[in-house]
Amino acid sequence: MITLKGWAGAFTAACLGITMAHVAPLLATEREEPKPQILFTNVHVFDGKSDKLTEGMSVLVEGNLIKKVSTETIDAPGATVIDGEGRTLMPGLIDAHVHLNMQFVGYGNDRGIQGAQLFTWEEIGALAYEAAREYLPAGVTTVRDLCGMSQGLRKHIDSGALKGPRIYLSGACIGQSSGHGDWRLEPEVIRQDGEKSNLELLGFTTLADGANEVLKATRNNLAGGADFTKMMAGGGVTSERDPIESVQGTAEELGAMVAATSQFGTIAAVHAYHDESVKNAIRAGVMSIEHGNLMMEPKTFQMVAEADAWIVPAMAAFADEVLEHPYYGNPDLPAYAKTAKIQKNGETWIRLAKESNVNLAFGSDVVVSTKDVWRGSRDFQITQWGRAFGNLRTLKAMTSDAGKLMALTGDMNPYPDAALGVINVGAYADIILVDGNPLEDLSLVGASPKMFGVESRPTPSVDTIPLVMKDGLIVKNTLN
Numbered sequence: 001m002i003t004l005k006g007w008a009g010a011f012t013a014a015c016l017g018i019t020m021a022h023v024a025p026l027l028a029t030e031r032e033e034p035k036p037q038i039l040f041t042n043v044h045v046f047d048g049k050s051d052k053l054t055e056g057m058s059v060l061v062e063g064n065l066i067k068k069v070s071t072e073t074i075d076a077p078g079a080t081v082i083d084g085e086g087r088t089l090m091p092g093l094i095d096a097h098v099h100l101n102m103q104f105v106g107y108g109n110d111r112g113i114q115g116a117q118l119f120t121w122e123e124i125g126a127l128a129y130e131a132a133r134e135y136l137p138a139g140v141t142t143v144r145d146l147c148g149m150s151q152g153l154r155k156h157i158d159s160g161a162l163k164g165p166r167i168y169l170s171g172a173c174i175g176q177s178s179g180h181g182d183w184r185l186e187p188e189v190i191r192q193d194g195e196k197s198n199l200e201l202l203g204f205t206t207l208a209d210g211a212n213e214v215l216k217a218t219r220n221n222l223a224g225g226a227d228f229t230k231m232m233a234g235g236g237v238t239s240e241r242d243p244i245e246s247v248q249g250t251a252e253e254l255g256a257m258v259a260a261t262s263q264f265g266t267i268a269a270v271h272a273y274h275d276e277s278v279k280n281a282i283r284a285g286v287m288s289i290e291h292g293n294l295m296m297e298p299k300t301f302q303m304v305a306e307a308d309a310w311i312v313p314a315m316a317a318f319a320d321e322v323l324e325h326p327y328y329g330n331p332d333l334p335a336y337a338k339t340a341k342i343q344k345n346g347e348t349w350i351r352l353a354k355e356s357n358v359n360l361a362f363g364s365d366v367v368v369s370t371k372d373v374w375r376g377s378r379d380f381q382i383t384q385w386g387r388a389f390g391n392l393r394t395l396k397a398m399t400s401d402a403g404k405l406m407a408l409t410g411d412m413n414p415y416p417d418a419a420l421g422v423i424n425v426g427a428y429a430d431i432i433l434v435d436g437n438p439l440e441d442l443s444l445v446g447a448s449p450k451m452f453g454v455e456s457r458p459t460p461s462v463d464t465i466p467l468v469m470k471d472g473l474i475v476k477n478t479l480n
């Protein structure tokens with residue numbers, strides 16, 4: 001990660017390099033300066049993978065990496081010591097499906113994502129930063145954004161100017177005219193003059209018809225800082241004009257996206273609910289299925305598993321409670337019938353996912369929300385995961401497993417120096433302390449048993465996570 005200090009150092013070195021070759025020894029001395037160390041003592045470690053905590057550990061962080069993990073006392077005389085007082089130390093959480101630019105556009109908008117067509121960039125940007133500020137106090141140190149962002153917000157978070165998690169991003173989602181990514185308002189559709197709609201101009205979505213347009217859109221995303229890309233391969237819930245059963249994107253179009261991403265050493269993702277669109281995507285070489293909630297055939301799960309691809313399911317959509325949602329659960333709105341269909345498939349889906357042992361990562365996937373609804377939905381999503389897959393698999397989906405999905409960005413990985421989602425020597429120092437054992441109780445990492453009707457967190461904080469470290473820096477500390 002580039003810190004402000006890092007930038008300053010880079011400018012200094014560049015100037016010296018150009019003007020004063022003889023100062024090289026000074027630079028060498030600078031490089032040898034010891035990195036700051038932070039030593040956690042008296043903690044039980046959940047490493048992101050194991051079914052048990054390792055008790056009585058010490059963990060030494062040096063710079064932005066984990067340097068030592070030991071049951072023995074670690075000798076680090078210059079380190080700042082944090083006594084964990086028997087808390088659990090575990091990896092910072094990863095949310096593998098977010099929409100920072102769309103998360104809070106529920107304020108003053110009852111038309112779903114289409115309503116965001118009427119927003120200005122300053123509204124979107126301000127609400128996106130407010131969305132980003134939700135994550136660190138909840139223990140989430142990495143998010144993966146799946147349409148709607150270029151690298152602007154990330155640049156300022158990574159520089160230290162703004163507070164927020166690490167961000168993996170897909171750039172504008174790519175989709176066909178009339179498909180899930182077509183959020184044009186009616187007058188814009190009728191116009192048919194090729195002029196871009198507001199959400200296209202804002203980089204939320206790119207309408208692309210034909211393999212050449214998909215190639216161009218994919219490469220344009222990569223040019224704009226995308227680490228991977230996403231295309232709409234089937235009908236969606238939040239779009240008003242496409243049937244949820246519709247297959248979207250041709251084999252040539254999906255193939256074009258996969259070709260362009262694999263040339264850059266990264267992966268392609270798709271939005272897809274049902275069997276046919278998932279199969280098309282897997283055949284084309286897509287490695288990440290977003291949602292997949294209407295998959296009903298064992299064969300489809302097998303195909304995903306055999307390709308070693310991933311599914312990031314919307315688990316809350318399987319719960320009865322989703323029909324109480326003010327948008328998805330409102331029978332007067334077009335999303336209702338689609339939501340009801342998905343909700344019915346929950347039992348089958350969970351069984352098939354378990355039988356196929358397919359790769360799964362946790363994603364909250366909440367759009368067009370207010371803070372109350374967002375916090376309720378995200379926290380409930382964790383509960384739904386626990387009910388379906390148990391606490392260990394849920395925690396892995398939020399840490400080590402999600403970390404593997406992030407690493408598939410390969411040559412385009414914005415954080416390429418170490419692993420995310422694990423407590424290992426050499427991994428990034430993204431660490432949280434938890435007031436108890438999350439393997440026994442997911443509420444400690446924010447799970448809440450009801451989507452609605454509970455008092456939502458009044459602040460972004462999950463109070464049972466008193467300390468959060470991102471990239472070696474303590475970004476939340478309410479100990480004492």
Ligand SMILES: [Zn+2]
Pocket residue numbers: 097098099146365
């Ligand atoms: Zn989504």
